[in-house]
Amino acid sequence: MYWLVALMSIAILGLVVSGVLLELRPTLAGRIRPWYRPALGTQLLVFVGAQLGLLLLGVNEALAAPEAAAAGAGHLAEMSTGMGLAIIGAGIPTALSTIGAGIAVGPIGAASLAAITEKPETLGRTLIYLGLAEGIAIYGLVISILLLNKI
Known part of the structure; x- marks a missing residue:
C-alpha cells in the first residue's frame, strides 16, 4: 500500500512542478506544447488511479480497525x-x-x-x-x- 502513496506523491509533485514551471515561464509552454498536456493528463490519471487503489485497499484496514479498538478499550487505540x-x-x-x-x-x-x-x-x-x-x-x-x- 505504501507504493500507492509514493505513486500519488510523485504524481502530485509532478503536477506542482509543471504548474510552477509553466507559471514562471509561459513562453516555455509554446515550445513544449506537444507533450506537456498529455504528460499532465497522465499524471492526473495516475493520481486518480492511485487514489482509487488507496480507497479500495484502505477500506479493508479501516473495517478491521474495530477489533484493534476493542483490544485497546482502556486506552487510545492505535491508528x-x-x-x-x-x-x-x-x-x-x-x-x-x-x-x-x-x-x-x-x-x-x-x-x-x-x-x-x-x-x-x-x-x-x-x-x-x-x-x-x-x-x-x-x-x-x-x-x-x-x-x-x-x-
Whole structure:
C-alpha cells in the first residue's frame, strides 16, 4: 500500500512542478506544447488511479480497525493506515468544494463589484449570487461531516 502513496506523491509533485514551471515561464509552454498536456493528463490519471487503489485497499484496514479498538478499550487505540486514509477521504469533499467555491466566487465577486459601481441598488442581488457560490463549500462540509460519522 505504501507504493500507492509514493505513486500519488510523485504524481502530485509532478503536477506542482509543471504548474510552477509553466507559471514562471509561459513562453516555455509554446515550445513544449506537444507533450506537456498529455504528460499532465497522465499524471492526473495516475493520481486518480492511485487514489482509487488507496480507497479500495484502505477500506479493508479501516473495517478491521474495530477489533484493534476493542483490544485497546482502556486506552487510545492505535491508528491504522486504513483509518488514516478514511479520515483523509472524509476531508476531500470539503477541500474540493472549497476550491470550487473559490473558483466560483472570483468572477462573481469581480462582476458584483462592477455592477455595484454602476448601480448601487443591485447590492442585494449580487450578495445572493455570492452566497449561492459560497454554498458549494457548505455542501462539501456537510458531506464531510456525514462521512466522519460513518467512520
